[in-house]
Amino acid sequence: MTRGRRWRVVVFTIAAIYFLVPLISAGEFSLRKPAGGYGFANYLALGTDPVLLGSLLVSLQIAVLTAVLVLVLVIPTAVWVRLRFPSVAALLETATILPIVVPPVVMAAGIAFVQANLDAEPFRSLFASSTTALTPFYVVLALPFAYRAVDNGLAAIPLRTLVEAARNLGAGLPSALLRVVLPAIRSAVLGSAFLTLALVLGEVVIARILLYTDTFPVVVIDVGRSAAGVSVALTLASLVLTWVLLLLVSYVGGRTTRRTDA
Amino acid sequence: MTSLLEAPPAPTESVARPARPWRAALGLLPFALYLLVFLGGPLYFVISGALSDRSGAPTFDNIIASVTEPQYRLAFASSLAISAVTALVGAVFGVFLAQAVLTSRPTSPLRRIVSTASGVLAYFGGVPLAFAFIGALGQTGLATLFLKGVGIDLYGLGFRIDSLTGLGLTYVYFQIPLMVILITPALEGLLPQWREAAENLGASAWAYWRHIALPVLAPALGGATLVLFGNAFAAYATALALTSGQIPLVTNSIASALSGNVLADQQNVGLALGFDMVVVIGVVMVGYLILQRRASRWRAR
Numbered sequence: 241m242t243r244g245r246r247w248r249v250v251v252f253t254i255a256a257i258y259f260l261v262p263l264i265s266a267g268e269f270s271l272r273k274p275a276g277g278y279g280f281a282n283y284l285a286l287g288t289d290p291v292l293l294g295s296l297l298v299s300l301q302i303a304v305l306t307a308v309l310v311l312v313l314v315i316p317t318a319v320w321v322r323l324r325f326p327s328v329a330a331l332l333e334t335a336t337i338l339p340i341v342v343p344p345v346v347m348a349a350g351i352a353f354v355q356a357n358l359d360a361e362p363f364r365s366l367f368a369s370s371t372t373a374l375t376p377f378y379v380v381l382a383l384p385f386a387y388r389a390v391d392n393g394l395a396a397i398p399l400r401t402l403v404e405a406a407r408n409l410g411a412g413l414p415s416a417l418l419r420v421v422l423p424a425i426r427s428a429v430l431g432s433a434f435l436t437l438a439l440v441l442g443e444v445v446i447a448r449i450l451l452y453t454d455t456f457p458v459v460v461i462d463v464g465r466s467a468a469g470v471s472v473a474l475t476l477a478s479l480v481l482t483w484v485l486l487l488l489v490s491y492v493g494g495r496t497t498r499r500t501d502a
Numbered sequence: 503m504t505s506l507l508e509a510p511p512a513p514t515e516s517v518a519r520p521a522r523p524w525r526a527a528l529g530l531l532p533f534a535l536y537l538l539v540f541l542g543g544p545l546y547f548v549i550s551g552a553l554s555d556r557s558g559a560p561t562f563d564n565i566i567a568s569v570t571e572p573q574y575r576l577a578f579a580s581s582l583a584i585s586a587v588t589a590l591v592g593a594v595f596g597v598f599l600a601q602a603v604l605t606s607r608p609t610s611p612l613r614r615i616v617s618t619a620s621g622v623l624a625y626f627g628g629v630p631l632a633f634a635f636i637g638a639l640g641q642t643g644l645a646t647l648f649l650k651g652v653g654i655d656l657y658g659l660g661f662r663i664d665s666l667t668g669l670g671l672t673y674v675y676f677q678i679p680l681m682v683i684l685i686t687p688a689l690e691g692l693l694p695q696w697r698e699a700a701e702n703l704g705a706s707a708w709a710y711w712r713h714i715a716l717p718v719l720a721p722a723l724g725g726a727t728l729v730l731f732g733n734a735f736a737a738y739a740t741a742l743a744l745t746s747g748q749i750p751l752v753t754n755s756i757a758s759a760l761s762g763n764v765l766a767d768q769q770n771v772g773l774a775l776g777f778d779m780v781v782v783i784g785v786v787m788v789g790y791l792i793l794q795r796r797a798s799r800w801r802a803r
Contacts, residue, residue: 247598247602248606251598252612254595255595255599258674258675258678259619259623259675261638261645262631262634262635262645262675263634264644265645266630266634266638267637268644269636269637269643270637313533313536316532317530317533321530324529325527328530330798334787334791334794335537337729337790338787340680340732340733341729341732341733341735341736341786341787342545342736342783343738343779343783345736345753345756346736346776346779347541347544349544349548349756349772350546350548350551350773351544351547352760353547353548353551353773354543354544354547376540377540377544379540380540380541385621385625431621435622438622438625439625442625442626442628442629442739443739444739445738445739445742445753449757460629461742461743464743472633472634472636472637475629475630476633478630479630482622482626483618483619486621486622487618490614490617490618
């Protein structure tokens with residue numbers, strides 16, 4: 241047993257060094273002042289720079305819309321597959337791998353072609369602003385992990401029993417979904433919403449190629465050309481914030497499960 | 503009060519009743535249509551643009567240019583190399599990390615930390631990671647200065663964070679978490695009975711892994727490694743943030759061909775490069791599908 245414990249210690253030590261050193265270094269770098277010494281000036285730039293603040297609002301708006309669309313697409317589909325159509329589960333799992341491996345730059349190339357060459361109505365309003373243009377495609381990028389997270393959540397609850405009980409009590413399928421299934425998988429739902437936030441706060445490729453330069457990650461990179469410290473500070477802050485949110489969700493979710501077990 | 507005693511009307515159809523296949527398929531329609539329009543649509547225009555010239559007439563010239571011109575060959579070579587190396591490194595270390603987490607106590611906070619951090623790191627994309635690595639291993643980075651202090655001068659040895667090596671080091675940072683996410687279900691599928699049976703027959707831990715666990719896991723491991731390969735092959739944000747686009751990568755060539763600061767004809771060559779990438783990804787996905795089918799053979803029901 242001691243041998244078994246020893247290899248774990250080695251693995252965790254290497255992982256801790258590899259994963260923590262860059263984060264700690266980034267933290268140190270972000271606190272440096274140009275004149276020497278340390279301070280929070282780089283973080284405070286977010287409050288004083290109207291361009292940065294505006295871009296954060298744009299990205300948060302995109303994130304909320306993306307998360308809602310993703311959940312509306314994913315939850316009914318995942319429930320439907322588990323209840324009525326288990327034979328396609330493997331196929332759908334494969335379909336959700338696609339957006340991981342299809343390069344965003346290739347997607348962007350196709351979208352840019354439409355943007356440049358088709359000027360008819362549905363396209364004109366689609367490309368009107370960064371929110372309308374980017375949200376539909378961020379939904380595609382967010383689908384793989386959202387589907388996985390929601391499906392894992394569904395696997396952990398007695399889905400068929402819950403839905404049948406709700407329907408025996410007279411609920412229609414939509415209200416069973418909304419009032420019974422959704423609360424039961426709320427931590428998976430919140431988890432995928434926050435991962436969507438992570439994606440939107442990190443995506444630069446499509447935004448940059450389609451020339452929507454007013455989203456947070458694009459502005460942060462541009463700021464980095466003149467003030468690297470600000471870029472490092474703000475990306476680190478968004479990374480840590482998302483991770484803390486996810487950690488909170490996992491604790492809240494874990495606690496409720498234990499309470500229902502008792 | 504009588505209303506409470508009245509039985510609610512029986513649902514017109516039971517949930518458990520197997521629906522007719524075409525009706526069951528109807529429920530998948532919104533999801534499938536969405537992917538078709540917003541993923542299939544862009545891919546369609548990439549492929550059709552790759553196969554036509556600027557006036558729209560069909561031609562193979564773009565495709566031929568995209569695989570014969572030396573600059574693109576170099577880009578493909580380094581893209582394939584960095585994807586293969588980081589996929590292998592990420593896969594090997596990711597398996598060890600996932601197994602270490604799985605065999606730790608279920609209540610340990612380590613589990614939550616690793617699983618939530620995996621999600622964030624795997625999906626945040628490369629931008630924060632690029633900046634973190636600049637902070638660590640850039641010219642004035644903390645790790646660089648520390649190593650210099652103990653006598654290892656990285657930059658004196660020719661290391662640069664915006665080189666292919668530096669980029670690869672950064673890729674591994676999101677490859678390992680993705681591997682942990684992808685492989686954990688397969689590791690959980692290893693039934694304890696198999697290990698117990700092996701031990702009862704006198705097998706050592708090594709013999710169990712060599713003759714039972716690894717053969718069972720092999721298809722899942724291969725599939726996950728392929729996804730990692732595709733993930734690195736598709737990545738561009740890290741390179742964009744780390745190097746502002748000087749490293750020869752296919753994604754980089756596509757972006758600069760599209761941005762129009764080169765010849766106008768290059769736009770269709772950019773789409774052709776995209777087409778080439780789609781072909782590579784297609785091969786990867788076929789391999790993944792075959793392995794996935796094998797992997798499900800042992801999945802516990």
